[in-house]
Every structure is written in structure tokens, then in C-alpha cells.
Amino acid sequence: MSNFEAVNFFKVYYSHYTSRTMCIPPNSVVLPKGSMSAKATLRNSSKNQCWHVELKQVGGNMYFERGWTKFVDQNTVNDGDILVFTYVGSSLFDVTVMGPNGCMKSIFEQQEEDYCEIQGDDKSEEIQVLATSNKKTKGCRGKGSGSKNNKGRVEDEDVELYIARNVNQLNPCFVVKGRKHRDNELYIPSDVTKHYNLNLEDEEEITFIDPLGRKMIGKVFKWKDGRICIHGWKTVCVINRLNSHRDVCICEFLLHNKEQQDDDQGQGPTNCIKLHIRRGNQQ
Structure with a gap:
């Protein structure tokens, strides 16, 4: 009461x-x-x-x-x-x-103790890691991450074909197919960071670039066990109206991108993630 x-x-x-x-x-x-x-x-x-x-x-x-x-x-x-x-x-x-502009801010917690207890490990996330060759490496896939029994969801074959045609093969990428919890965090698969020697610093800002060219800021958080996530993911999902049950988001680190290099001249290196969104069919 x-x-x-x-x-x-x-x-x-x-x-x-x-x-x-x-x-x-x-x-x-x-x-x-x-x-x-x-x-x-x-x-x-x-x-x-x-x-x-x-x-x-x-x-x-x-x-x-x-x-x-x-x-x-x-x-x-x-x-x-x-x-x-x-x-x-x-x-x-x-x-x-x-924020003062009326847009919802991402909330970055300051201490690990502030989090709820972690439920499960990397396997709890519906994430599929793809190598530069477009062949799937051993990644983390949650239950139901394939097309079977997922009405309206984008087919795996469609996602792989899209990546082959639209993602720079020199850039690391991974596919996010939904979350069961902790929806403000984007988990970066360890296969990606190790294979491409990605060095993401704790509290480093990451710029998300959506399909419309809009930029949103996230912040890196490192767990003591070595896992890495980016806070601010919920803002990206809300602005882009992502449906976790149907839609698929392909995250591409822009390590080799001429336009990005031109934009960053004189400003120092920045880490950007380009978002490719594949919409599922509404039922």
C-alpha cells in the first residue's frame, strides 16, 4: 500500500x-x-x-x-x-x-554494484557473429534465433545476403536479434573483439549511426570478467522503433570507411557503429 x-x-x-x-x-x-x-x-x-x-x-x-x-x-x-x-x-x-531537446537520454550507471544480478552468460543473448568472409563463426545464439518458429522474423539467409551486399567486408559486424533482459545494453561478442583486436576503453563514447544518418551516443562499460557492452542501446531501439520479436539489427564497426575518415580528420579517432535494420513482416 x-x-x-x-x-x-x-x-x-x-x-x-x-x-x-x-x-x-x-x-x-x-x-x-x-x-x-x-x-x-x-x-x-x-x-x-x-x-x-x-x-x-x-x-x-x-x-x-x-x-x-x-x-x-x-x-x-x-x-x-x-x-x-x-x-x-x-x-x-x-x-x-x-535532455533539453526533449529526447530520452541514455542512462549510464556508474558502478557495477548498481546492476541487477546477471542472468546467464553470453549464451543468453540472441547474437550471431559473422566473420569478414561472411561465414558464421562460432558465436552466441539464443533459443529461437533462427527462422524456425519465429513468425514474421527476418530469415537468416536474407540477413547473410544483405551483409554480403551492403557491409564492408573489412569491417567487423554482428547481428542482434532481440533481448530478453537488460534492454539498455548492447553486448559486444567476445569473438568480435578478439578476432579484430578491437580495443574499447571503459566509458569510451561510441557513436551509433542509424539508416537515416541520425547519430546517437553510447558509452562502453567493461565488466570485471572481461565482457563488454555499450549503454544507450534502448534509445537507439526507441528512436528506430525496433521490434525485438521481428526486426534484425546488423551492427557494423566502421574501421574501414572513407567517409568516416574524412569526417574525423583533425578530430582524432572515433569509434562508430553503423546500424543496418532489416524489418520483419507484421502478422
Whole structure:
């Protein structure tokens, strides 16, 4: 049961006023009569990660206090960001962090301890690794990653033919066919990093380039066991309306790309992933 009543609201973040506490818009949260404080849970909309904060009434205004600073720090909230609070019930708010332009931001957690427990290993991901010869190397494929019993999904043969025709054979690539959990992370198969000697640094920024030429920024995260993923994948999926049950996304590292080299002259090396999206049939 909830220890207060609430409605949905939003707030523009400015560190000068809201870095330590955040004043909640009037009448957005109502405490029971005679109560001056309560506990609330904030859950970001990119992951099932939660923060506990204290609600406190001061001088007729309601504030998020104890626990708020940790939420701000671990969700990389910056000046001008828009925070949208959706009240779910049972003292729980879903929080969406958007940039000043109104687009949803990718949320990069700062510490490994903040994550939920890993469920399974590389085999839990529906990923297919392809070598430069277009012959499939021994990769990671989840259950149902083939075309069998996947109505509407792109056929494996169609994907391989597309890669042969449209992907630079000097560039490493891998195929993402869906995720069962941790949808803000793009796992980089170890076969790819080892075969191509890819050196991705922790917290290094990666630029995703979608089929329309739009660029989105992700950030590398390295696990202690050596696995590598890129945070910010959910933003890519949302903007491109990827359907995890039908669509297939081919990720191509642009290691050998003349246009990219021309763009980067004088700016130093950058890591870019070009996205090729193959749409499945709607049923």
C-alpha cells in the first residue's frame, strides 16, 4: 500500500536549486493527514533499477530529500534535463530522463554494484557473429534465433545476403536479434573483439549511426570478467522503433570507411557503429 497519494508530473532540473533536494510541484503528492514525511521509490525507465528517497513536507511544499542526490548522481542528470515522473502506485514513480531537446537520454550507471544480478552468460543473448568472409563463426545464439518458429522474423539467409551486399567486408559486424533482459545494453561478442583486436576503453563514447544518418551516443562499460557492452542501446531501439520479436539489427564497426575518415580528420579517432535494420513482416 502507498503511504501517500500522487499524480504524474515533470520537473526541469537545475543543479543550483535541485541538486540536494527537489521541490515537487504543488498538489502532485499528498501525504496522509497529520503526516510530514514518507518513503518513495524512483525507478528509471531504461532499466529496472530503483532508488529510495524520502518525501518531506517543509513550509507547505513537498520535497524529495534523503536519497535524491544519489539518484541524480547515478543517472547523470544535468542542467536543463527534463524529469518526467509517472506514478505507478505503491509509492513507486517511474522516472524518464530527457535532455533539453526533449529526447530520452541514455542512462549510464556508474558502478557495477548498481546492476541487477546477471542472468546467464553470453549464451543468453540472441547474437550471431559473422566473420569478414561472411561465414558464421562460432558465436552466441539464443533459443529461437533462427527462422524456425519465429513468425514474421527476418530469415537468416536474407540477413547473410544483405551483409554480403551492403557491409564492408573489412569491417567487423554482428547481428542482434532481440533481448530478453537488460534492454539498455548492447553486448559486444567476445569473438568480435578478439578476432579484430578491437580495443574499447571503459566509458569510451561510441557513436551509433542509424539508416537515416541520425547519430546517437553510447558509452562502453567493461565488466570485471572481461565482457563488454555499450549503454544507450534502448534509445537507439526507441528512436528506430525496433521490434525485438521481428526486426534484425546488423551492427557494423566502421574501421574501414572513407567517409568516416574524412569526417574525423583533425578530430582524432572515433569509434562508430553503423546500424543496418532489416524489418520483419507484421502478422
